[in-house]
Amino acid sequence: MKVGFAGSGNMAAAMARGWAAGEGGPEAMLFSDAGSGRAASLAEELGGEARANLAELGRDSDLVVLAVKPSALRQATEALGGAAPAVVSVVGATPLARLSEALPDTPLVRAMPNLAVEVRRGLICHAPPQNAPDELSHEVLALLGLLGRTVEIEEGLLDAATAVMGCSPAYFALVVEVLADAGAREGLDDELSRELVLEALAGTAQLLEIHHPASLRRAVASPGGSTEAGLEELDRGGATKAFERAVLASMERMRP
Numbered sequence: 555m556k557v558g559f560a561g562s563g564n565m566a567a568a569m570a571r572g573w574a575a576g577e578g579g580p581e582a583m584l585f586s587d588a589g590s591g592r593a594a595s596l597a598e599e600l601g602g603e604a605r606a607n608l609a610e611l612g613r614d615s616d617l618v619v620l621a622v623k624p625s626a627l628r629q630a631t632e633a634l635g636g637a638a639p640a641v642v643s644v645v646g647a648t649p650l651a652r653l654s655e656a657l658p659d660t661p662l663v664r665a666m667p668n669l670a671v672e673v674r675r676g677l678i679c680h681a682p683p684q685n686a687p688d689e690l691s692h693e694v695l696a697l698l699g700l701l702g703r704t705v706e707i708e709e710g711l712l713d714a715a716t717a718v719m720g721c722s723p724a725y726f727a728l729v730v731e732v733l734a735d736a737g738a739r740e741g742l743d744d745e746l747s748r749e750l751v752l753e754a755l756a757g758t759a760q761l762l763e764i765h766h767p768a769s770l771r772r773a774v775a776s777p778g779g780s781t782e783a784g785l786e787e788l789d790r791g792g793a794t795k796a797f798e799r800a801v802l803a804s805m806e807r808m809r810p
């Protein structure tokens with residue numbers, strides 16, 4: 555399958571790198587942008603081709619990944635016209651109804667990946683495909699499945715899923731950054747401090763597959779111990795509530 559990226563930003567680059575990093579990906583990848591030159595750079599990096607406009611991209615692709623910001627959706631879908639044989643939209647906060655109004659008769663999948671698709675450990679939540687014959691849906695979902703785990707979810711819940719799996723890599727990155735900086739301030743070498751935090755994060759992710767978060771927390775924070783002191787300080791600083799408010803703020807931003 556030839557996959558064309560309408561938009562060559564962060565998400566397109568992560569998906570394309572993920573496909574390029576292993577077996578079974580698209581037979582070819584094509585890229586376009588709005589003039590920044592990111593399409594040509596990605597094409598050069600990954601051995602694909604850039605296309606000057608979306609009509610050409612659609613015509614030369616079997617599947618177009620629509621990866622523009624919501625604000626550029628109208629312009630991009632107008633430029634694409636009916637040229638794309640099928641479209642996977644990763645555009646945030648953009649319902650299938652709006653997509654199919656802009657691209658009538660085009661088989662559509664609305665998906666919400668997170669950036670971990672770059673290392674093929676992504677999560678790709680998607681609504682049930684629309685207008686797409688079964689065989690095409692299977693092919694598209696199999697292709698997305700190479701980038702991580704696909705989870706079908708009713709469309710009304712995609713924004714909630716986005717708030718907890720699409721946005722959260724940034725929250726985890728923030729936690730790593732803050733903890734590593736704090737370790738460095740206490741005298742650890744910068745690089746070592748970051749590595750220690752990262753290993754702790756990776757190990758914790760694995761532990762959380764077998765232990766409930768609350769019981770893991772209890773197992774680390776023995777009464778009167780140093781972790782308990784840290785958790786109490788986080789609580790005093792409003793960290794728990796701040797994470798809850800972060801999810802609400804993201805949901806609010808996604809509302810039409």
Ligand SMILES: NC(=O)c1ccc[n+]([C@@H]2O[C@H](COP(=O)([O-])OP(=O)(O)OC[C@H]3O[C@@H](n4cnc5c(N)ncnc54)[C@H](OP(=O)(O)O)[C@@H]3O)[C@@H](O)[C@H]2O)c1
Nearest residue numbers: 561562563564565587588589590621622623624626645646
């Ligand atoms: N980043 C994430 O973690 C993430 C997660 C889930 C979903 N998403 C969704 O993915 C979409 C893209 O996000 P992003 O972070 O990749 O944004 P981004 O880095 O700003 O990339 C947007 C891309 O769209 C291109 N573009 C804009 N108008 C265009 C047009 N008319 N024709 C062709 N290309 C056009 C831009 O071109 P230029 O390069 O020329 O500016 C740019 O390459 C958004 O809707 C977002 O909600 C992102």
